[in-house]
Amino acid sequence: MWRITSLVVLIILSFSPLADEIHFTGAYSTDQLRGIRAGYRVTDLPVELPTWIGSPKLHVEAALNHWQDSDNTADNITALTISPILSWQITGTQRPLFVEAGIGGSYFDKTKISNRRLSTQFQFEDRVSLSWQYSHNSKARIALGYTHYSNADIKRPNDGLDFFWLSWALPF
Known part of the structure; x- marks a missing residue:
């Protein structure tokens, strides 16, 4: 786990001039898998999306994920992901709430963890979340x-x- 943590820190630091924020995530699967994710997001993209989809903001997010079987910690898998993310602000300006969704790509180091067989190292990453800016400061x-x-x-x-997750994002 120390090697993975060191690699994540190095990746974040090497890409930090491009990133607008970093995030750290804990994840859990009903298949008894648990994991961590660290990455960065570029938020200042000069793209205007059509108003018929609600005028979301477009972000690009890259991350390194590492999961392990809760019953056998030697059984683990790592993935590098990159996804475009659409973010819709759905409440106020003081402490806004956002709905976010994205579909991107992932490259896994293996094709099996626990009883899950993935067959290919390339996987699509589909995601949806609620994100809350908890402080107006x-x-x-x-x-x-x-x-x-x-x-x-x-x-x-x-x-x-499949993973459920909780994340903390820190803009620069």
């Missing part, structure tokens, strides 16, 4: 979300992975 946020990883039946078996 800071733009830091906490988020509660769900993520699904799957290869969209590119190859079978396609067991996929």
Whole structure:
């Protein structure tokens, strides 16, 4: 776990000139998998999206994920992910609440963890979350979300992975 943590810190520091915020996440799966995620998000993209989808903001997020089987900590898997994220502000300006969704790609170091067989190292990352800026003095946020990883039946078996997660994001 020390090696993974060191690698995450190095990746974040090397990309920090591009990033607008970093995030740290804890995840859990009903398949008895638990994990961590650390990454960064670029938020200042000069893209205007159509108003018919509610004028969300577009972000790009990259992260390193590491999960392990709760019953066998030697059984683990790591993934590098990158996803465009759409973010809709749904409440006020003092302490806003956001709905966020995205579909991106992931590269896994293995194709099996616990009883889950993924078949391919490439997986799609589908996610949805609620993100809350909990203080009007800071733009830091906490988020509660769900993520699904799957290869969209590119190859079978396609067991996929599902995670519920809690994240803390800190803008620069």
